[in-house]
Amino acid sequence: MSTRTAFARRLTRQPIAHDAAMAADTRAAFADLPAELASLLAATAGCSPYLRELMAREAGWLRVALTMAPETALTTVLVRLDDLALADLGSGLRQAKRRVALLTALADLGGVWPLEQVTGALTQLADRAVDLCLKRLVADEIRRGKLPGATPEDAATAGGMVALAMGKMGAGELNYSSDIDLICLFDESRYGDDSAEARAAFLRVTRKMTALLSDHTAEGYVFRTDLRLRPDAAVTPVCLSMAAAESYYESVGRTWERAAYIKARPCGGDIAAGQKFLTTLIPFVWRKHLDFTAIQDAHDMRLRIRDHRGLNGPLVVEGHNMKLGQGGIREIEFFTQTRQLIAGGRDPALRDRTTVGALAALAAKGWLPRDVAAELTAHYRAHREVEHRLQMVGDAQTHDMPNSAEGVARIAHFMGVEPAAFRAGLLARLARVESLTDSFFAPGRAEDGPELTEKTRAVVEGWRAYPCLRSERAVEMFKRLRPAILKRLAEAGNPDEALAAFDGFLAGLPAGVQIFALFEANPQLVDLIVDIAATSPLLARYLARNSGVMDAVIGGAFFSAWPGAQALAAELAARLADMPDYERKLDNARRWMKEWHFRIGVHHLRGLTDAFQAGKEYADLAEAVVQALWPVVLAEFARKHGAAPGRGAVVLGMGSLGAGRLNAGSDLDLIVIYDPQDDEASTGPKPLAARPYFARLTQALVTALTAPMAEGRLYEVDMRLRPSGRQGPVATSLAAFQSYQQDEAWTWEHLALTRARVLAGDAGLAAEVEGFRRALLLAKGPGAQVLGDVAAMRQRLQAAKPAAGLWEAKNGPGRLMDIELMAQTAALRLGDPARRVEAQIEAGRRGGFLSQTAATDLLAAYRLCWRLQAGTRLLTGGVLDPATLGLGGCAFVLRETGEASTAALGARLETLTARAAAVIGTGLGEAAAPVGDDGQT
Known part of the structure; x- marks a missing residue:
């Protein structure tokens, strides 16, 4: 047997190409390989955009790797990591992750490796990555004299620091796109009175390790790292002394933490110290007496998971969570671990970390019928393969089946079977796992009296x-x-x-x-x-x-009076001024914003404000955030690249933000306009030419607003209203903006300018932008093509975003977007600078574009739709549905709209939106003549 066929000769299966064109392209790219390998690569690429990209990126390495046995290829990748210096570790680990991900996927899809080898290979990479990070980073702390009393030789044991692999990593069962769960500890006994200084060093190591592994770069990432399984994670540091951790588990450790430690394993750093620590926890994890209370605790956990994630509905393929849903992976794991906790204290043979190994041990000791153990093992392996296919499609850490038939068909083909057979087999397995596991759990009764259901x-x-x-x-x-x-x-x-x-x-x-x-x-x-x-x-x-x-x-x-945008901006600016570094400023801005955002919602919910006041307050809050953060972002950027060229830039709020009315779920429409004047570049440590300077400054602002941090994110940001939309630069010079609006912009872009408002930036530039906006509206509004363009745009909008039903408040004829379009048209036609819908409609009435009756009909529909939209976004992320909203939610909506019943509200909504739609249709269909009270022009 030639070495070139070492991988190919072990193939036993392959997917069915879901996308034939992608499969054909890949087959052509790898036509030099043996036919069976080219076929596997093609079929894989036809199911997974992620793997197709990896094949293209690692094509040279892949050709060589497929000449070897996969075990040899894996070992070669891992061994090469040992020579990496700290400076090269991030890049080297990311390359290794790409290659191991590709190799394991192909070995899995081709049936070359069974499940245990696939998950084992992924775990080997995770182990090696964690161990290298710890040892290289601790060595750096020692080199800098930050670890008291440590010598360079102590780096070999990471100075007494250890990472415990928990969950699937601890069991050697990592899934394809898994997080890695770690608990980081250090042996405080090595440092005596210097343990506080040592802890500070190990905290730095933990944070740096997490960044090395988790950060997304141009080369990808290694593993998302989760440290939340440590004791009391909400309040404890990311690295604890072993004594502190032991004290916690002895005093307040809970059943789920006992279950977690079934799989715990030292994976990096001082392995011997880690193993010693786990030995001290044996009495905590493994009780000496038969522990049947674990059944109740596990059942409570199952109920909470199902209830919190809404997983108690009928068993269907679309959207089913393969991990947490009924009959899923977690059911088998809970079933197995609970039995281990019951009896493992008395019988060490039951303490196997792996699910399959534990099922076999339980069967061997009589705790499970052998046929049940065998059946659950088969179902577990099949479930894990489906889980892997879900994650291989796009390298997403998902466990949910796709919500569409097309998506399910892709997974079926990835499994190498046709969709109908896949569906039937999956539903049968889920139902069988549910049947085998559910009867074991017998919940007790709470002692709260007979009044409880x-x-x-x-x-x-x-x-x-x-x-x-x-x-x-x-x-x-x-x-x-x-x-x-x-x-x-x-x-x-x-x-x-x-x-x-x-x-x-x-x-x-x-x-x-x-x-x-x-x-x-x-x-x-x-x-x-x-x-x-x-x-x-x-x-x-x-x-x-x-x-x-x-x-x-x-x-x-x-519960005091609303302070307004300027007072809020001043308050936030003062708070941020006290923060020592940029990231803390951004995190504190998030905490501050969320408190005010919550306040607005509570006031609205309890009737202290209505939808219109709440809308103004949400907009004030967003404006304050942008105003206060803009100078912070500017200063941070200037620190690296120098002060902004010329007059700098201004940030414009567009859409609902510009109009000063948002709802609880609104994102922010922004554009940035700059004026470098005669400055060609900045003059900082890393100078930038004017155009890239402002482009990167704009990106920094967007990141400051949108980046998920410890306190979450501030807002989603949409910049598609800038000149040329997605194709245009993210920041636009004043000259280019003026030229574009005068000579190239479409009517819809002039409509957007009717609501544009400068939120932050140079006052002189802001005044010039506003002056230009007003002049442009006067110049462009009378154009002969305006009404025809708007009518065509309205038709496209309604085709693209039809109403989702009677209770839709935003999309559809006579609803919010439709009325806002008409209001903007009125402002544009008359060259009026008004931004709010009511003011724009009034401008239309005052200027003769709308009659009094038309204006009244538009305002009545708008006010009702806004109340519905604002209320809906406070209660739910979807479209209002009284049937599922609940009594409390319905009572709130009825109070907000002044109706006695949902039937009456629906009838009123239907009537008012029909009238508004008729006004808009007539107005846009009658050239530029006003719509009369009787509907005549």
Whole structure:
């Protein structure tokens, strides 16, 4: 057998090409390979854009690798990492990740490796990456004299630091696009009185390691790294002393943490110290007596996962979560780990880290029938293969089946079977796993009295395992609060909805008693939480993730008068001025914005403001954020590249932001205009020519607003309203902007300018931009083609974005976008500088473009649609549906719109939007003549 066929001779299967054209291109690119290899590559490329890209990028290496046995190819990749210096480690690891990802995928898809070898290869790379990062980074700390008493030789054991691989990495079972779960510890006994200084060094190492592995660069990433399985992750540092971790587990460790440590394994750094630490945890993980309470705890966990993720619906292929859904991977893992916890304390043979190995051990010891263990093993392997195909399509860490038949067909073909057979087989496996595992869990009954329904009792039982109820003091405080909370929840319009939302809030709270102390001292907060839970699940979820906002709620300013955009901008600017570094400024801006955003939502929800005041406040808040962040971004950019050339730039708010009215879910439409005057470039440490300077400055602003950080992101940003849209530069010079608007812009771009408003930047440039805007509207509005262009645009919009039904407030004839289009048309035709819809419609009436009746009809429909849209975005991310909104949500919408029932509201919406649509259709169809009160021109 020649070495060239070492891989090819082991092929046993291959996918079915889902995209024949992509498959053909790849086959042609690799036509020099043996036919069976070219066929595998082609079929794979026809199912996975990600793998197709890897093949093209690593084509030279791949040709050589496929001449070897895959084990040899893998070893070669991993061994080459050992010689990498710290400076080259990030690039080298990313190259290795690309190659190992490609090799394992092909070995998996071709049936060359079984599941255990596929997941094992991915885990080997993760182990090597973590170990090298720790040792190289600790060596650097030693070199810089930052690790007290350490010598260069101590780098071989990472100075006593160890990373524990948890979850699938610990078991050697990493999935194809898996995160890696790590717990980082250090042996404090090596440092004595210098342990605090040592901890600071190890914290730096942990953060740098996470960045080396997780950061996305032009070369990709290595592994997304998750450190949240460490003790009390919400409040503890990312690297702990072993003594502190041991103390935590001895005092407050919970069942899920015991289950997590079944798979724990030292994977990098001081392996011996890590193993010693795990030995000390044996009494915590493995109880000496048979531990049947683990069954209840595991069942509670299953219920919470299903309830929180909405996974209790009917079993269907589309959208099914292969990990957490009914009959999924987690069901088998829970089933297995729970049995291990019950009996593993007495029988070390049951402590296998792997799922398949543990099932075999349980069967061998009589804890499982052998046929059940064999069947679950087969289903587990099949589930994991489907999981891998889902992730191989685009290297996404997903477990959800596609939501479309086309997407499901792609996965079926990736599995090498036709869609109908794949569907039938998958549903049968899921149902069978559900049947085998569900009967094992027998939930107990909560001791809350007969007034609780079974459903309520099950939810309340699960509260005992939440982080916020970890300590005895928290439990005692909550016991005093619970009757009042349950009473208020029972009195909600829909008690089940309110309970589910409150459960989500409670689950998201961190450990500690502060929130319960607040509730005891401020009973009105309980009413507020229940009100939010019963009405707006979105606000409840936000509150769960940001419980610290309760401090703002009890502060005196929460219910005071709205301060306005300028006062808010000044407040944020003052806060940011006190922050020492750029990232902390951005994170604090996020925290500040979210508190105010939550305040607006609560005021709207509780009737302290209406949709129009809330819309103004959301816009004021966004304007304040842009105003306060712009100089921060500018200063950071100038530090590297010098002051902005010429007069600098201004940031324009477009669309709803420019008009000063946003809703709870709005993104920001922005454009940037700059004037370099006679300056060709900046004069900083790294000077830039004017055009790239402002382009990169604009990107820095967008990143400052959109980047996900510890406190989340500020806003999504849309810059498509700039000249030439996506094809144009992200920042536009004043001269180019003026020239484009005068000579090239389409009518829709002139319509967009009717709502443009400078938010931040040089005052002189801002005045010039505004003067140009007004002059341009006067010049372009009377054009003969305007109404025809708008009418054509309206038809395209309605074809592209039709109404989603009666309750759609935004899209469709006579609804928000349609009315806004007509209002902008009125402002453009008359050259009026008004930006708000009402003012633009009034300008149209005043100038004779609209009659009084037409203006009245447009405003009536607009006001109702805005109230619906603003209310909908506060309650849900989708279209309003009274049938699923819940009683609390429906009551809010009816109060906001002044209607007695959803039937009456629907009838009114239908009538008003029909009238508005008729006005718009008539107005755009009658050249430039005004629409009369009787519909005649």
